[in-house]
Every structure is written in structure tokens, then in C-alpha cells.
Amino acid sequence: xxxxxxxxxxxxxxxxxxxxxxxxxxxxxxxxxxxxxxxxxxxxxxxxxxxxxxxxxxxxxxxxxxxxxxxxxxxxxxxxxxxxxxxxxxxxxxxxxxxxxxxxxxxxxxxxxxxxxxxxxxxxxxxxxxxxxxxxxxxxxxxxxxxxxxxxxxxxxxxxxxxxxxxxxxxxxxxxxxxxxxxxxxxxxxxxxxxxxxxxxxxxxxxxxxxxxxxxxxxxxxxxxxxxxxxxxxxxxxxxxxxxxxxxxxxxxxxxxxxxxxxxxxxxxxxxxxxxxxxxxxxxxxxxxxxxxxxxxxxxxxxxxxxxxxxxxxxxxxxxxxxxxxxxxxxx
Amino acid sequence: xxxxxxxxxxxxxxxxxxxxxxxxxxxxxxxxxxxxxxxxxxxxxxxxxxxxxxxxxxxxxxxxxxxxxxxxxxxxxxxxxxxxxxxxxxxxxxxxxxxxxxxxxxxxxxxxxxxxxxxxxxxxxxxxxxxxxxxxxxxxxxxxxxxxxxxxxxxxxxxxxxxxxxxxxxxxxxxxxxxxxxxxxxxxxxxxxxxxxxxxxxxxxxxxxxxxxxxxxxxxxxxxxxxxxxxxxxxxxxxxxxxxxxxxxxxxxxxxxxxxxxxxxxxxxxxxxxxxxxxxxxxxxxxxxxxxxxxxxxxxxxxxxxxxxxxxxxxxxxxxxxxxxxxxxxxxxxxxxxxxxxxxxxxxxxxxxxxxxxxxxxxxxxxxxxxxxxxxxxxxxxxxxxxxxxxxxxxxxxxxxxxxxxxxxxxxxxxxxxxxxxx
Numbered sequence: 001x002x003x004x005x006x007x008x009x010x011x012x013x014x015x016x017x018x019x020x021x022x023x024x025x026x027x028x029x030x031x032x033x034x035x036x037x038x039x040x041x042x043x044x045x046x047x048x049x050x051x052x053x054x055x056x057x058x059x060x061x062x063x064x065x066x067x068x069x070x071x072x073x074x075x076x077x078x079x080x081x082x083x084x085x086x087x088x089x090x091x092x093x094x095x096x097x098x099x100x101x102x103x104x105x106x107x108x109x110x111x112x113x114x115x116x117x118x119x120x121x122x123x124x125x126x127x128x129x130x131x132x133x134x135x136x137x138x139x140x141x142x143x144x145x146x147x148x149x150x151x152x153x154x155x156x157x158x159x160x161x162x163x164x165x166x167x168x169x170x171x172x173x174x175x176x177x178x179x180x181x182x183x184x185x186x187x188x189x190x191x192x193x194x195x196x197x198x199x200x201x202x203x204x205x206x207x208x209x210x211x212x213x214x215x216x217x218x219x220x221x222x223x224x225x226x227x228x229x230x231x232x233x234x235x236x237x238x239x240x241x242x243x244x245x246x247x248x249x250x251x252x253x254x255x256x257x258x259x260x261x262x263x264x265x266x267x268x269x270x271x272x273x274x275x276x277x278x279x280x281x282x283x284x285x286x287x288x289x290x291x292x293x294x295x296x297x298x299x300x301x302x303x304x305x306x307x308x309x310x311x312x313x314x315x316x317x318x319x320x321x322x323x324x325x326x327x328x329x330x331x332x
Numbered sequence: 333x334x335x336x337x338x339x340x341x342x343x344x345x346x347x348x349x350x351x352x353x354x355x356x357x358x359x360x361x362x363x364x365x366x367x368x369x370x371x372x373x374x375x376x377x378x379x380x381x382x383x384x385x386x387x388x389x390x391x392x393x394x395x396x397x398x399x400x401x402x403x404x405x406x407x408x409x410x411x412x413x414x415x416x417x418x419x420x421x422x423x424x425x426x427x428x429x430x431x432x433x434x435x436x437x438x439x440x441x442x443x444x445x446x447x448x449x450x451x452x453x454x455x456x457x458x459x460x461x462x463x464x465x466x467x468x469x470x471x472x473x474x475x476x477x478x479x480x481x482x483x484x485x486x487x488x489x490x491x492x493x494x495x496x497x498x499x500x501x502x503x504x505x506x507x508x509x510x511x512x513x514x515x516x517x518x519x520x521x522x523x524x525x526x527x528x529x530x531x532x533x534x535x536x537x538x539x540x541x542x543x544x545x546x547x548x549x550x551x552x553x554x555x556x557x558x559x560x561x562x563x564x565x566x567x568x569x570x571x572x573x574x575x576x577x578x579x580x581x582x583x584x585x586x587x588x589x590x591x592x593x594x595x596x597x598x599x600x601x602x603x604x605x606x607x608x609x610x611x612x613x614x615x616x617x618x619x620x621x622x623x624x625x626x627x628x629x630x631x632x633x634x635x636x637x638x639x640x641x642x643x644x645x646x647x648x649x650x651x652x653x654x655x656x657x658x659x660x661x662x663x664x665x666x667x668x669x670x671x672x673x674x675x676x677x678x679x680x681x682x683x684x685x686x687x688x689x690x691x692x693x694x695x696x697x698x699x700x701x702x703x704x705x706x707x708x709x710x711x712x713x714x715x716x717x718x719x720x721x722x723x724x725x726x727x728x729x730x731x732x733x734x735x736x737x738x739x740x741x742x743x744x745x746x747x748x749x750x751x752x753x754x755x
Contacts, residue, residue: 147652148535149535150534212537
């Protein structure tokens with residue numbers, strides 16, 4: 001049998017501390033709780049008039065975005081700056097690769113600039129693993145979204161939002177609605193919710209938007225909002241990309257909205273104190289009604305605020321774990 | 333030139349032989365087993381005590397990479413690697429640059445092979461020009477030049493009408509058609525088995541349906557046209573069932589499976605290890621067990637290496653962007669011996685799957701130790717241990733997931749036409 005490349009062998013150091021943050025797979029409840037607790041402490045920093053702590057002073061963080069993003073990239077940038085790091089933003093999208101330069105070559109060049117941390121977004125699932133494993137072992141890698149695989153910081157900021165509003169995870173029923181198939185956010189959320197001990201994670205979608213064996217991730221599957229939203233505490237709506245109409249996955253936005261769009265009417269199926277979340281950007285009138293997105297149960301803007309704190313938490317934890325790993329590997 | 337291969341465990345499934353005895357080679361042919369021919373004087377004695385002496389292995393799928401991809405492998409490097417793996421003959425798919433769709437390319441490959449002097453090479457010609465799946469290639473000329481079959485090397489054929497005509501034309505010239513069964517639209521951009529692992533990793537999956545639909549279509553085409561269709565690298569339980577059913581109806585189909593698919597499942601790709609990026613993909617445990625069963629029952633005729641050497645850079649990319657394939661011809665025997673030690677595969681079946689099975693598919697001579705046959709022989713120590721490394725692997729492609737692993741089973745000598753090509 002081949003070497004098992006378990007994510008934890010890669011993302012944890014010898015002391016079991018994070019050195020990269022690639023996936024929530026295999027991270028235990030204590031680690032996830034530590035991220036949330038650390039993030040809580042950074043929320044206070046954001047409320048100060050001088051919003052900086054010196055945890056990453058003298059460190060260079062490179063935002064490596066191989067796929068376009070405004071919101072995620074800006075919150076990572078703000079998070080790094082609040083930790084006092086020097087930040088370089090690189091939108092590589094297709095420029096380097098279209099010139100024939102391989103990903104390995106691009107990264108080796110960046111590593112030669114003595115970077116300490118790469119925040120990576122890439123359209124290929126597993127790209128951050130590849131970078132952490134093969135290319136730049138001395139740089140701490142933070143996954144800012146890879147293909148359909150994972151978006152662990154988004155999931156953790158969602159967990160922080162849920163904890164703020166619900167106090168604890170025990171006993172909660174959470175429904176994730178929409179395009180599960182293409183969603184890295186959903187995959188990470190499902191993992192986080194199960195690790196943190198909610199009662200039930202549900203997914204609500206037509207079969208065309210559900211990956212094979214989704215139940216194996218620990219979810220129950222529903223095809224109607226009426227059944228799926230019944231008595232849930234948290235509703236997470238996913239963004240629906242327009243391209244989904246092309247591959248015969250859905251007939252029309254209209255029919256999708258009719259069946260799975262979160263309207264005031266459908267919100268009634270959930271608990272009266274349920275909260276409504278969305279990783280953004282929102283397609284009003286496609287997956288969610290404006291009145292719901294802006295309504296009293298919506299916590300969508302809290303998610304954005306929490307995004308900075310969670311990213312500060314993850315970056316500071318990983319940098320400290322990586323520094324420890326490097327110094328342990330360096331002879332006296 | 334007379335050679336005595338002394339005191340080995342001679343395993344020859346075709347002749348029902350499995351006992352410790354000596355094998356006698358004379359003038360490049362098998363001269364006798366057990367008792368030397370009258371007046372036999374050995375010029376050379378090979379001590380095979382503790383070793384298995386079997387027909388040389390014959391591989392149905394070895395990418396030699398030359399011409400065109402010499403940075404991945406050359407005819408000389410890969411046929412030597414094959415000899416080190418115990419192979420005395422290998423079939424090379426037409427996916428070269430230029431594509432092997434002409435006598436010229438076939439002649440070039442055969443010439444390079446003959447100069448290299450390691451394993452024999454049986455080229456598979458392109459089924460369609462440029463492997464583009466649109467126009468018939470010159471199948472008759474390819475046959476004249478020495479191609480043993482035609483195939484499309486895993487590339488799609490535009491539509492069933494073209495494929496049907498290809499089969500009809502191949503049948504006219506009694507050439508076998510090698511096809512990797514896969515419906516292109518269902519496989520789409522998939523790079524792993526569609527199942528729980530793909531779902532967790534967010535990698536696009538290839539459903540079993542992509543293979544079974546193709547196996548069904550190919551069986552019907554073989555029945556309709558009478559062409560012999562060989563299905564390369566089956567991966568699923570259902571495909572084995574479909575092939576069994578087709579064979580039971582007397583349809584001229586055969587099938588093989590790769591060694592890797594007998595050992596690995598989709599769990600192996602859990603860590604995004606690009607060395608395990610392989611097409612067709614590794615599937616479930618139930619599929620793996622059904623493939624082994626298929627070999628044991630003979631539904632699957634042969635086990636191939638599906639040797640695909642790559643330069644290091646080909647695997648230096650995120651999983652889906654890395655090039656698929658494993659450098660596997662030197663690990664095939666020890667990996668199968670692992671199954672033999674677990675009593676999953678008998679020694680007889682192991683040797684049959686690596687030798688006689690392939691000759692039956694190809695309709696060529698060899699694959700046995702019958703008196704008078706070419707002395708294509710493999711002598712291996714089933715217990716000797718060795719560590720897979722860049723140094724121990726002779727292929728130019730070091731892309732093996734078993735790198736650093738100790739394997740059991742080592743080829744001591746490989747003879748082609750009575751000449752020792754590896755020892």
C-alpha cells in the first residue's frame with residue numbers, strides 16, 4: 001500500500017499544533033474550539049481604535065489567488081495587517097500559467113522572496129495540499145478555498161456566527177440548501193458541524209446538485225424545503241452559479257427559486273428563532289428573497305465581521321505552529 | 333548454445349507443470365523439461381534453486397513513450413525496465429508523437445526495440461488516424477508492418493458509427509481492436525472514482541456507469557461485427573459481470589485489468605497524492621475484489637502493468653492537473669506475489685495472467701514452456717526483498733507510489749530467445 005498522505009500528517013506539527021490550515025478533515029473538536037475561542041479574542045481587537053496586534057510582526061504573508069475573489073481576499077488582507085504582517089497580494093489567475101510557467105516554478109520564485117505564509121485560493125481541489133507537500137515546505141499554507149474541496153476559514157467563521165447566536169452546538173439542527181455538488185463551503189461546513197457536535201446536519205437539494213454518497217459525510221438528505229427545514233435552528237443558503245443551467249443540472253432559475261429559494265413563506269417551516277446564513281455573494285431572487293436576506297433572522301453581515309477574526313485566529317495559530325516546526329527541524 | 337536452468341520451480345500453466353526440475357534451452361528454443369535431451373551438453377548452467385522458472389511475462393499495455401516523449405521514457409529504457417520486471421514482450425499503445433498510425437512509426441519502434449535488445453515489442457497501431465477518432469487508419473499496412481492489434485489508446489471515437497466501421501474494417505484484416513471502455517460524456521472531466529472519497533475531496537468523479545455503458549456497447553459491436561474487441565483495464569464489478577455475460581454468449585471479447593487495480597481502491601487518493609492519479613480510476617473495495625475474482629475465473633484474460641513512465645514535472649501539480657499513470661512494470665510481479673502470499677491468487681494463475689493470458693488475447697505464440705517454443709523465460713525469487721527507489725527502478729519514470737516501500741519478489745534473470753537480457 002502507498003504512503004497514506006493523511007491531511008493531519010501534513011497540517012499538524014509534532015506537537016499536534018496547526019502549521020498549515022488546509023482542511024477541517026481530521027481536526028478534532030478541541031482544535032476547532034480553540035480556533036473559535038482565539039477568534040473571539042480578536043473580535044475585541046477589531047473594536048479598538050488601533051486595530052493591531054503584533055503577532056505576525058516581521059512576517060510576510062502572500063495572498064496567492066489563482067481564482068478571482070474580492071471578499072475573501074480583502075478579509076485575509078485585513079486579518080494579516082491587523083496581525084502586523086507585511087502583505088503582498090498576487091492575483092495570478094491565469095497570467096503566469098498562460099505564459100507556460102508551472103505552478104511549481106511560480107511558487108519557488110515566491111518562496112525565494114522569503115515569504116512566511118501563503119494564503120492560497122485555487123480552482124483545483126487539493127492545490128494547497130500540493131503546495132504544502134511538494135513545493136514550499138517551510139511556508140505555512142492557509143487554504144482560502146480549493147476547487148470543490150474545502151473552504152475551511154469560511155466554515156469556521158460560520159461556526160463562530162452560529163456559536164454567537166445559539167451559544168452552543170449541541171442539540172442544533174442545521175440545514176444547508178442548494179448547490180452542494182459544487183460547494184467547497186458546504187463540504188467544510190458539514191465537517192465542522194459534525195465535529196462540533198450538532199444533532200443533525202441536513203442538506204436540501206435536487207439530486208442533480210448532490211454529490212454521490214453525500215450521506216457518508218454525515219448528513220441526512222432532503223429534496224423539499226418543507227421537510228428539510230422542519231424545525232431547524234440554522235439555515236445556510238448556498239450561492240447558485242448561473243452556469244448550472246448549462247450542464248443540465250437545473251432547468252431554470254425560476255424553478256429552482258420556486259422549489260429551493262428561501263422565501264418568507266418557507267422560512268416559516270424552521271424554528272421561529274432560527275438564523276439564516278449565506279457565505280455570499282448573494283443572488284437575490286435566485287436562492288434567497290431580499291426580505292429574508294435583510295430580515296431579522298439574517299446574520300449574513302455578522303458572518304463578514306467574523307471572517308476577519310477567524311482568519312486572524314487561523315493565521316496566528318498556523319504561524320506559531322510552523323515556526324515551532326521549523327525550529328524543531330533546525331539543528332542548534 | 334545450450335543452457336540448463338537448474339533446480340528451479342518450473343511453473344507452466346499451459347502445460348500444467350509446477351514442480352522443481354531443470355529446464356533445458358537449446359539454440360534459443362525450449363529443448364526439454366526435467367530430463368535433458370539426448371547428448372545435451374550445457375554451455376551455461378543457471379542455478380535457479382529457490383526460484384520460480386516461468387514463461388517470460390507478456391504485457392498488454394506498456395507505454396514506451398518513444399517516439400516523441402523521450403523525456404518520459406525511451407524504447408531502450410522501458411524495454412530494459414520490462415526485462416527487469418520479468419517481461420520478455422510488451423505491447424505499446426499507439427499514443428506516441430507522431431501517433432503510431434503508419435508503417436513508418438511502427439518500423440521505427442520495432443527497429444529501436446531490436447537495437448535495444450531487451451524485451452520484444454509488439455506495437456499496437458492506431459485504430460483511427462492520429463487517434464482523432466474520425467478516420468480509419470491503414471490497418472492493413474499496420475498489420476504488415478508488425479502491429480499485433482489496433483486501438484484508440486483511451487481516446488474517444490467520435491461516434492458509434494465510426495467505431496462500428498473501425499470494427500468491421502479490423503475484422504476484415506483479422507486485427508484485434510483494443511479499447512479502454514469509457515463513455516466520454518459520462519467520464520467528462522473526472523479524475524477519480526465517483527464515490528464517497530471523490531465527494532469528500534471535491535474531485536470530479538468518473539461514475540462506474542461510464543465504463544459499464546461502454547462495455548455493453550462494445551460487446552454488442554463485437555457481436556454485430558464479429559471483430560475481436562479487447563477491453564483494456566476494467567475497473568468495476570459490474571463490468572466483470574457484463575464481460576462474463578458476453579463471453580457466455582460466445583461474443584469475441586476479452587479483457588484485462590492492471591496490477592494497480594487489483595491492489596488499490598479510491599481510498600488511496602485520500603491525500604491528493606498525484607502519484608496515484610490513474611485513469612481509469614481506482615474504485616471501491618467490492619470492485620477490487622470482483623476484479624481479482626474475474627482473474628481467477630478467467631473472465632479477465634490477463635493482468636497488465638499499464639506502465640506509464642513520467643518525468644517528475646508531470647506529477648508536480650495539483651491532483652487533477654497532474655498527468656495520470658504509474659510507472660509500474662518493475663513492481664507488477666512483486667505486487668502480484670503479495671496477493672499470491674495471501675492466497676488470493678495461486679502461483680499458477682499469477683503466471684498465467686502475466687503470460688499465457690496475453691498471448692491468447694493477442695493470438696501470438698509464446699506464453700508457455702512447451703518444447704520447441706522460443707526460450708522466453710523469467711526466473712524470479714518469490715521471497716527476495718528489495719526497496720523501491722529512484723535507483724532501483726530502471727525505468728526513466730520514477731513515478732511509483734511504492735517509492736521507499738520494501739517489496740518481496742525479485743527477478744533474477746530474464747531470457748529472450750535464449751539470450752539473457754537481464755540478470
